[in-house]
Amino acid sequence: MASNTATSALRSGLGGFLRAHRERLSPGDVGLPVTARRRTSGLRREEVAALSGVSVAWYTWLEQGRVDTSRQVLDAVARALRLDDASHRHALALAGFAPDAAEATGPAVVGSAVEPGLLGMIGRWPDSPAVILGPALDLLAWNRAYADVWPDPAELPDERRNLLLLLVGDASHQRVLPGWESVVVDLYRHLRSRSDRRPGDAGFQLLTARLRDARADLADWWGCRSVGDFAPRTVDIAPRGARPLRAYDMRLLLNPQPQDTGVLVMTPGPLTTPATKDSPSPDAPASGVPRP
Secondary structure (H helix, E strand, C coil), rough: CCCHHHHHHHHHHHHHHHHHHHHHHHHHHCCCCCCCCCCCCCCHHEEEEEEHHHCCHHHHHHHHHCCCCCCHHHHHHHHHHCCCCHHHHHHHHHHHHHHHHCCCCCCCCCHHHHHHHHHHHCCCCCCEEEEEEECCCCEECCCHHHHHHHHHHHCCCCHEHHHHHHHHHHHHHHHCCCHHHHHHHHHHHHHHHCCCCCCHHHHHHHHHHHHHCCCHHHHHCCCCCCCCCCCCCEEEHHHHHCCCCCEEEEEEEEECCCCCCEEEEEEEEECCCCCCCCCCCCCCCCCCCCCC
């Protein structure tokens, strides 16, 4: 019964993911003519079906989570929807074709599962702030350099030690990272690519609910179904909120064991040449606040 429930949840997740991407495309994006009398936004199901070489009924069932699909057909749908590599991999994982898809429905790692080797590694980086993150971006462990630059997580209760919650809701963290918006959007895309593979994991659902409560004004971000890997970037950081800003190379190093953990490391650049602006998310609007 549990297996059937997980399969149904993954099907539903895949259907919702495909539907969201279909609704974001215009006919012109896929080489179809644009007519003035068109009433719907995005592509129609029959257009995606035609581009994918499947029947309208079957594609409708796929979006409704009523059918399984072969990898060949899903690849064709991904091409029709112009999915990028990260989104394509995510769709395959939801359909059960990723190598770790079966394992991904298991329980998330907890702080006690941090490997001693990881702790030793970040401890040998005296000048590079580093934090070990759980699957839901909880702060599991950090080095001395991290506590010197950021508010010390040791001073926070366990339930507040989540990177996304701190960046969107804590002014002291926002003072350290003035350009926090683009980082949060891309971290949330990274999170979605993992959480959709764990449909029964209450931890991810609870985090999204807490994000909505903390920043209801960012509802569009939390409702977005975009996924993607967190790309390395240069960010301006004000250690402990003090000026001047200093440029840091920020990147997320993924760790296969324990599953879906990662190390967010920030390597300092020269103090005299700070970045002028955080590297923006590719679809950031002119105002500088990124779209989800």
